Amino acid sequence: MASTKPPAPPKPPSADDAGFKRELVTLIPHLRAFARTLTGDPTAADDLAQDAMMKAWDARASYQMGTNMKAWTFMILRNQFYSEKRRSWRQSQLDQEAAERTLVAVDDPEAPVALDELRMALNTLPEEQREALILVGAGGFAYEEAAAICQCAVGTVKSRVSRARRALLATLERGGYERDGRAAGDAMRSILADADRLSGAVRQG
């Protein structure tokens, strides 16, 4: 039955809206980073992050201030990503081309070798393992929060992260992908050296 309730009159932005927006703005860099790990392409990632940001804004009435907005917006972004992906599942040829572009895009000769190797190794992981590892290992989420974002059980996230870590290590050590025609045999050595340098910089900072 159609509602007889008249539409709400336009109203100026409220204090709640302003607070919501302030918090949302601080999350934009994180949304961009998560989107980049899902799409692998900076332009597509920014489109996805913008869509997610607007969906979060439109759904702000359902958000409870004071709860974890980062996890909430990440869940929106992730849902948006998979929903768009499902819509375009028939375009498998285009997906293949996008995957090839992604590898080309990250193969920046100026990029530090260890990061480049890690990006490529991440691309070899199944999507669900990659996102679980990124959320917990890089995004700073607890397993419980990652489970809420991925809408699965905590045990599933733990298992995905564990499998992702083992697969990543094996890929980096053995070189499970090719780069410029040669196997990435030195990837782990380069990552260890670079991690040492970064940890040292953090300690000194």
Next chain:
Amino acid sequence: MIDDSDSAGRKPTSATGQAGLEEARLRQQAIGVKLRHLFDEVVNEPVPEEFLAILRGADDRKIGE
């Protein structure tokens, strides 16, 4: 924080086994550091103005609704 239990939680059966587990733990730690660095690289990029413009537009859209 990643749970390291599957690399550090098992009881080593020998000194060699213990060294191997320690090596695996160090490698996983190194990957963790790089992973965070990879993510933070994007987090630390300046936010494109487009994002803020879209949010400003959302205000206008609301008032004009």
